[in-house]
Amino acid sequence: MHITINFKRSGKVVKTYPGYTLLQIARANKIPILSPCGGNALCGGCRVKVLEGNDIMDVSAEEYNRLSDEQIGDDWRLSCSFIPHGDIVVDA
Numbered sequence: 604m605h606i607t608i609n610f611k612r613s614g615k616v617v618k619t620y621p622g623y624t625l626l627q628i629a630r631a632n633k634i635p636i637l638s639p640c641g642g643n644a645l646c647g648g649c650r651v652k653v654l655e656g657n658d659i660m661d662v663s664a665e666e667y668n669r670l671s672d673e674q675i676g677d678d679w680r681l682s683c684s685f686i687p688h689g690d691i692v693v694d695a
Contacts, residue, residue, distance in 0.1 A: 609692040610634050611654060626682040636695050642683040649682040656691035
């Protein structure tokens with residue numbers, strides 16, 4: 604089963620399989636997302652806003668540690684920890 608990730612800011616739409624982090628998907632498709640800690644969920648610098656399709660019930664422990672409750676409620680995610688399971692649109 605493929606999922607579709609629409610990287611709105613870069614204008615790229617990617618079809619992929621579930622199971623990869625958003626950062627892995629972006630890197631594989633040459634879509635720039637800053638990751639100051641190298642994608643190790645240590646800094647929160649790779650956060651992106653999910654505009655459509657976010658499953659907020661699937662927030663990782665790393666995201667709870669690096670993002671505020673307000674950010675999580677506003678659908679911000681850490682691209683290095685967020686594993687999309689369905690079609691989404693992100694501001695990246």
